[in-house]
Amino acid sequence: MSTTSTPVAHDTQWRTVRFEVLEKLESLPSLNSVVLEFLELSQREYFTAKDFEAVISKDQALVARLLKQANSGLYGRSRSIKSIPEAVVLIGLESLKKIVFAVSTEGLTRRTLKNYAYHEGQGFWMHSLGVAQTSRVLAEMSPACQLRSEEIYVAGLLHDIGQLIIDDFLPPGDGKHVSRRKEIEAVGLDHTELAEHILRQWNLPESITACVRYHHDYEQAGEWAPAAAVLCLAEGVCGHWGLGRKNPIDLSDDIPVEKFQNILDHIGLPAEKWDQVIWDIRQNLVGLDGTFREYAD
Numbered sequence: 001m002s003t004t005s006t007p008v009a010h011d012t013q014w015r016t017v018r019f020e021v022l023e024k025l026e027s028l029p030s031l032n033s034v035v036l037e038f039l040e041l042s043q044r045e046y047f048t049a050k051d052f053e054a055v056i057s058k059d060q061a062l063v064a065r066l067l068k069q070a071n072s073g074l075y076g077r078s079r080s081i082k083s084i085p086e087a088v089v090l091i092g093l094e095s096l097k098k099i100v101f102a103v104s105t106e107g108l109t110r111r112t113l114k115n116y117a118y119h120e121g122q123g124f125w126m127h128s129l130g131v132a133q134t135s136r137v138l139a140e141m142s143p144a145c146q147l148r149s150e151e152i153y154v155a156g157l158l159h160d161i162g163q164l165i166i167d168d169f170l171p172p173g174d175g176k177h178v179s180r181r182k183e184i185e186a187v188g189l190d191h192t193e194l195a196e197h198i199l200r201q202w203n204l205p206e207s208i209t210a211c212v213r214y215h216h217d218y219e220q221a222g223e224w225a226p227a228a229a230v231l232c233l234a235e236g237v238c239g240h241w242g243l244g245r246k247n248p249i250d251l252s253d254d255i256p257v258e259k260f261q262n263i264l265d266h267i268g269l270p271a272e273k274w275d276q277v278i279w280d281i282r283q284n285l286v287g288l289d290g291t292f293r294e295y296a297d
């Protein structure tokens with residue numbers, strides 16, 4: 001997949017931005033380099049457990065977290081997993097890939113945002129994980145989405161990262177959704193514009209950056225519009241169920257296909273497949289509360 005720059009993702013109109021926001025941007029921790037290395041590795045046609053281990057083993061703290069997660073009750077293993085190759089065999093590379101991305105970004109996403117309408121049980125983190133999981137399911141079913149499942153998963157994890165910066169500048173939350181207009185009033189930019197800046201700072205591929213930048217305006221994403229539409233739909237589906245706002249998770253409410261018909265057309269997903277899509281998404285989200293408990297130290 002091409003990672004060259006496109007004009008669309010350079011059109012952020014920097015309004016008058018507060019000096020403290022720029023300072024906060026500077027002081028944001030850098031993204032774990034494993035994420036970039038791992039994204040590159042995933043582009044290869046052949047990708048073995050050994051390649052995986054070579055990247056992961058550079059970060060022993062990450063290895064320890066991965067093994068802790070692999071040994072958690074989530075995977076129902078009767079014997080303990082002591083090494084990465086063992087974990088790959090028992091859990092599977094696909095699941096481990098997701099854990100690598102989630103664990104490597106948790107320093108950024110597993111935070112409490114006080115002024116957005118997330119629940120106190122680290123709703124922001126649950127929302128980020130939920131949108132990542134949902135985007136991945138949608139991308140795999142969308143013939144138009146150009147991002148690989150790893151890329152869209154990372155885009156999902158980081159899609160609202162701009163809110164981390166804005167949170168400190170908002171008036172006290174009243175439990176209501178914070179609009180992008182309110183964000184601009186508070187700091188001069190909305191969370192997608194700030195996210196674009198942050199992701200560029202971290203050298204993430206253009207595909208991911210553009211997708212995150214336009215996850216609320218996918219039609220403006222140029223060549224990346226279908227992928228941005230996937231992320232937008234994931235945001236819409238998770239928003240419908242209040243993922244990250246309601247605790248515990250409740251996925252019981254049906255989502256009528258008409259609600260998202262336009263986006264479905266954009267990503268090439270026929271309406272007849274909607275029930276199947278929602279079933280797959282529910283299957284992927286149903287363990288999220290458990291994931292959260294298992295992660296808790």
Ligand SMILES: [Fe+2]
Nearest residue numbers: 159160215235
């Ligand atoms: Fe958003």
Ligand SMILES: [Fe+2]
Nearest residue numbers: 131159160235
């Ligand atoms: Fe979101």
